[in-house]
Amino acid sequence: MSKLFRAVIMGPPGSGKGTISERIAHSFGLKHLSSGDFVRENIAAKTEAGVLAKTYIKKGLLVPDHVMTRLLLPRLEEMTKYSWLLDGFPRTLAQAEALNSACDLDVAINLNIPLETLKERLQHRWIHPPSGRVYNMCFNPPHVQGKDDITGEPLIQQEDDRPEALVARLRHYKDVAKPVIDFYKAKGILYTFSDTETDRIWPNISTLLSTKISTIQSDARCASTH
Ligand SMILES: Nc1nc2c(ncn2[C@@H]2O[C@H](COP(=O)(O)OP(=O)(O)OP(=O)(O)O)[C@@H](O)[C@H]2O)c(=O)[nH]1
Numbered sequence: 001m002s003k004l005f006r007a008v009i010m011g012p013p014g015s016g017k018g019t020i021s022e023r024i025a026h027s028f029g030l031k032h033l034s035s036g037d038f039v040r041e042n043i044a045a046k047t048e049a050g051v052l053a054k055t056y057i058k059k060g061l062l063v064p065d066h067v068m069t070r071l072l073l074p075r076l077e078e079m080t081k082y083s084w085l086l087d088g089f090p091r092t093l094a095q096a097e098a099l100n101s102a103c104d105l106d107v108a109i110n111l112n113i114p115l116e117t118l119k120e121r122l123q124h125r126w127i128h129p130p131s132g133r134v135y136n137m138c139f140n141p142p143h144v145q146g147k148d149d150i151t152g153e154p155l156i157q158q159e160d161d162r163p164e165a166l167v168a169r170l171r172h173y174k175d176v177a178k179p180v181i182d183f184y185k186a187k188g189i190l191y192t193f194s195d196t197e198t199d200r201i202w203p204n205i206s207t208l209l210s211t212k213i214s215t216i217q218s219d220a221r222c223a224s225t226h
């Protein structure tokens with residue numbers, strides 16, 4: 001049995017984590033685990049964690065570590081038989097340490113995107129909440145403005161994408177992201193990609209994952225023959 005591959009993708013709001021995660025899932029057959037979708041599911045289901053999370057998100061703040069970890073780790077336990085890519089978690093050192101105690105990671109992808117690019121992207125982001133499909137009027141617009149391509153249902157703009165909420169989130173993100181980046185750099189698994197366009201970053205990420213995944217699978221084959 002080939003060894004499973006586990007990765008996380010990190011970056012500030014609007015950096016393209018979801019967009020690139022979908023491409024990775026499609027190209028490499030990894031399960032895309034979106035922490036943001038898990039949060040929104042819990043909010044919609046009015047779970048205890050969801051109700052608590054909503055109070056923080058409305059203020060443009062991150063959900064507290066113990067709430068995110070309580071929400072996330074049980075979902076990872078359901079995925080022990082799969083290779084996956086975790087999107088948007090960890091965002092703090094405490095979350096990274098909690099994840100590290102639960103499983104080993106092969107790669108941590110870090111997106112380093114300029115502030116002005118993030119603001120521009122999120123002003124034009126529209127989503128279809130039931131499916132989590134993401135659009136952008138400049139990058140990947142829907143066929144019909146304001147309507148989801150698959151269901152025709154209305155698209156919305158997220159509350160925490162508003163410029164005033166975004167400024168608070170970006171400031172907070174910068175404060176909490178550095179220890180996480182240092183944590184993965186120290187483990188030798190951090191790979192940072194800097195650009196303003198996803199289409200220019202994607203080939204480099206694809207090359208990295210092709211190399212890493214084939215190395216893991218060839219090591220697993222060698223181990224099974226010895
Ligand atoms: N113009 C432009 N928009 C992009 C590019 N890449 C992604 N987008 C759009 O920018 C917005 C943010 O991309 P996401 O993939 O949602 O970013 P994210 O990091 O998952 O964002 P959060 O879920 O808020 O953390 C979306 O509307 C994307 O369609 C790009 O290269 N250029």
Ligand SMILES: Nc1ccn([C@H]2C[C@H](O)[C@@H](COP(=O)(O)OP(=O)(O)O)O2)c(=O)n1
Nearest residue numbers: 013014035036039057062063088089091160
């Ligand atoms: N580790 C995490 C992941 C998401 N959240 C919160 C922050 C966001 O407002 C919502 C939705 O996350 P999502 O990844 O979709 O949004 P952003 O990347 O923050 O733009 O959940 C969090 O507080 N901590």
